Amino acid sequence: MNPAIGYAAITVVAVASALIGFYGLRVSRTTSDFYVASRTVRPWWNASAIGGEYLSAASFLGIAGLILLTGSAALWFPIGYTAGYLMLLLFVAAPLRRSGAYTIPDFTEARLESEWARRVTSLLVIVIGWFYIVPQLQGAALTVRITTGLPAWAGSLAVAVIVAVVVAAGGMRSITFVQAFQFWLKLTALAVPVIALLLVVNGGEPPAQLTPAEAFPPAAGPGDLDVYRTVSLMVALLLGTLGLPHVLVRFYTNPDGVAARRTTVIVLVLLSVFYLFPTAFGFLGRAFAPDLAAPGESDALVLLLPDRLVPGPLGELLTALVIAGAFAAFLSTSSGLVVSLAGVISQDLLGGSVRGFRIAAVISSFVPLVVALATESTGLAGSVGLVFAFTASTLCPVLILGIWWRGLTARGAIAGMATGAVLSGSAILGGAALSALLPGMRPFLEQPAAWTVPLAVLVTVLVSRGDRRGVPRGTDAFLMRLHVPEHTRHRAGPETSGRMPRQ
């Protein structure tokens, strides 16, 4: 591959992100108040922005790579990433919008009236965010290594520095327009190459390296389903989506709970369309690039395939487009995460000042960088899947029970979060060592959500039941606020929707 294409595409995206970030800073200064302005955001824009922030390295590179590597079992990842928004719609979207909370720590504090519940939630949000950034940086490392020939660490370092500088300088705030644009950029950057490749391949030139029956053996197909692993993965992805730190603030920009629901349905549509293309890339890869099917290497499929199938300038153009889209994915997801993490860290630890936010932004970019440099990526989709398992075991029970169950107490929530964190954390971190000792336990340690989530819920409920201090005083009022539709509360007032948060 011509390294000049890689350099050019990466530079263009990096400069564009920085410019949009700084330009956006001026926009957000001239706007009197971001949250006031955002109440006018249309569901389509909002949904595009959610998609733009959500679609990460795992979606852009990881899914196609995993389809190439493991076969149809990988098709469950995009299904889960999408259907997670269905669960969000069914159990969280409208009530969370009505709660007036910007972040999950805000929500737990308001719901449970407990500083400690807030602190534990903040800690978990920070850990989840950091481990979600790591695969983005590993994706960047892979992209830089494949496309420019530079050492892999240069890619991780570049993304971490760009994100830290842009976020700390105040750019790339949760500007709906920028993130919405990112979604359509990522969609275009995959859709155009896929359509071009399908047209080229349909002409019969170059011929497939494997016959269809070899490329898609029934042994790797949908008929050969590992029920436990699939169910556990689905539990992790469906419930983990609820707790992602950078998703919640987007729901606040809906005018009311009903609009939050409508936005979520549009997100379902947008993600469904998007995931057709990584899936198609994966299918093409199985027939045309079977030699890339190695752990760690298969994630490069999306970057390499256009050049292999379409020689000449057109292929180089498609490659540049894919590289740009991939870098946009790393930057947008990482900066969305760093913004929300820096908010939590500066608010809870550094006194909430602007300086504190900047320090926190730099910390939030560099801790994941150290982890990314110290570890080897074995597959982007898989490592993001583990972050979802951890989120599903820790934040999801508290969110769902907090919204739907009157009896939740601060002690119950903290006990449940601790249980989920310890169980899923040790399965994820110590799983490899443990399954070497006990091979029969391997699936349960590699996909822990199916048992860690129910246990976390059980502990939360039991400890809440046994909590002699009872439920927080404002529980009924808070639950009413979550569930009663907005325009019922202030009858006939002009400000029936889009209420501001309490002081």
Add this chain to the structure above:
Amino acid sequence: MSDERADAAGPAPDPREPAGERADAPPARVRVTARSAGSAAASARPALITGSDAPTSDIAGVYVRSLIRSQLRLGIVFAVGFAVATASFVMAIAVVPELDATFVLGVPLSWLLLGVGVYPLAITVGGLYVRAASRNEARYRSLTEDE
């Protein structure tokens, strides 16, 4: 927000009104509730601990609790429905071996179906849920506004 009671000088005090205000301004609630006494029982019957404004907040509370219950039931029904439909779809793909041998554009039909088939299902379930949830809220609104 606490001056809203004066602004909302409606024709008659609405049972919904004080509770609605309470949701907006929790600091105004100074009542001491029995936090330690039998939390399980109290959690089942919150009206027992609300004191002197019990008559009004009781009716409002009943409506709110029934709204929460019906929305929760709705969410669970749709989630289970989605899970059952997905599982049946996948099992149907798995038990028909001909799908593995039928190729469309060089890809087995079974792979294509799993790759694209679940998304329309999720969108459909989501769209139906939005309508049903809004219906529940409309029912709640007509109940409380008929008072």
